Amino acid sequence: MTVSITDVARAAGVSASTVSRALRGQPGVSDEVRAQITAVAAQLGYTASRSASSLASGRTYTIGVVVPYIGRWFFGTVLDAAEKVFSAAGYDVLLYNLNSPEARKRFFTKLPVRKRVDAVLSLLIPDLDEESALRSLGVPLATTVGGPRDGFTVVGIDDHSGATSAVRHLVNLGHRRIGMISGASEPLHWTTPIDRRQAYLDVLAEAGIAHEPALEADGGYTVDGGERAMTELLAVSRPPTAVFAQSDEMAMGALRALRRHRLKVPDDVSVVGFDDHELAEVIGLTTVAQPVPEQGAEAARLLLRRLEEPDAEPVGQVRMPIRLVLRETTAPPSPHRSS
Template sequence: MAASINDVAQAVGVSASTVSRALRGKAGVSDDVRSRIVEAAADLGYVASRSASSLAGGRTFTVGVIAPYVGRWFFGTVLDAAEDVLSAAGYDLLLYNLGPREARKRFFAELPVRKRVDALLSLLIPDEAEGLALRSLGVPLATTVGAPRPGFTVVGIDDRAGAQAAVRHLVNLGHRRIGMIAGASGPLHWTAPVERRRAYLDVLAEAGIACDPALEVDGDYTVQGGQRAMTQLLAVPNPPTAVFAQSDEMAMGALRALRLHRLKVPEDISVVGFDDHELSEVVGLTTIAQPVAEQGAEAARLLLNQLDEPGAVRPGHVTMPIRLVLRDTTAPPRNGR
């Protein structure tokens, strides 16, 4: 028969509530008593009941995660890193995949996470009504996407500065005909495509380069979309000598299209991406590196801090560093191009 908390209390000569506080790391227990309790619990093979702890502390020891595309690299990387941090702290994850529009609509209408989670990590950007619904849960909220918003701790990057660095790199190499493979924000309310496009236009303007709408193509933030977009750019009367892809996956699709057209990179066309995808180094892609896994881990740590210290000041926005990584896909344009 497994030992109970009362068995540990009797062995040490303290109350069951003191044993509970000691094993949960709470204050009010001396170091000497705590060490004797831990030793007695180990000797007796006592393991605290998760359900009992939940009832006593009002916690579920579960963190909810809502995401639009759990199968995509960015979201999967963020989720893996967050899970590592939360699991080490004794929390389980409850995942909701809200990619399909109907699934998202049903989730926010029913809010099935209510009273089932202690905190929530959002990997999608809620609109005003959705944000209000999430705040009504009364639990700590964090996200790794989008701009600052009320009630959320946002861990992210400066998308505009990153895209400016990418396009400015191409300008500094001497390119004047620069295309962009982008993505629409659409119903997911993404801000990254908007900010990265603004940066592209800003740098062209500061360099005195006229914007050609024919050089902006939607790549859907996928490899297939990037290949399709690059093929479209090659079909314009005066193709670009360089391309900024708003994600590495679209950049990889662009590289595939250029290879199929028997064009050399960077001799014929330079390509720069954004993200530093785990395969970017393999294909030699020049890119803007952002710490994707670190964003997930930091968001998880901030949620845990809010759970452990409910009265502490909550950071509204944490900006992670970005950097330009030079590899093999960018070079000055050929003479005459």
């Protein structure tokens, strides 16, 4: 005989709605009562029906997540942290990997998430039409990339401030020929490379250092791209004595290129990255640390709060802390390379 939620409620001496809230981890139930209901449900062998729960509440208990690069460290780390929060709250994740212009166009044309999800976490920056399409879903929206936008809860960092601290660190060490490995080939609407490059230009101007386009190279936000970009910078007539890589993965590629050219870090060239990748400490990389998993977890928590408290004022933007972490890849320029 199938055990129903009414059977659990009768045995526990509470209402069916209290059983539902307790077993789904919702607020409004004391820890003592929740523990009692959980024990009774286990004793009776009750298993909550997702379809019945959805019909009763009007929810799907599914969160849509849209990513541009599931294989990139940043996006994968954010997704992993967010999924853990969603799963703990009883929600499934419906993932859309929009890693090509065709996939992106198809998604925003068809909007397959409509009526299939209760909220959307977007890890890409939509254009105006795409923003409008997401808002038309009528569900809570959150992101961990880009700046403030109408209808979205944005959890992120100040990219300009972080890059400023990285480049200013190189200037303060005495470097005057400072190169940058960026992500110029990244898709439109992603503001991170733009903000970090602007910080690079601003600090150079502040220090009275003339900008040289030849000291910028595109690393595509990958290790291999960083290696190619560093090789390109080493080929200019007067190579840089220091390099700011807009991501740790590109910085790792730069270190590999320098090693293959028999150059010592930081004796010959200083390198600073951005992210504090899980391997950054292992290789002694000076970098700007940002709390990547925490951004994913916080965005997930804020989406769930919107679902549980629909009448509450939504949070527009949350800025997470960043800091410069000094390790072994930066030092003052050697006298023979400081010109």
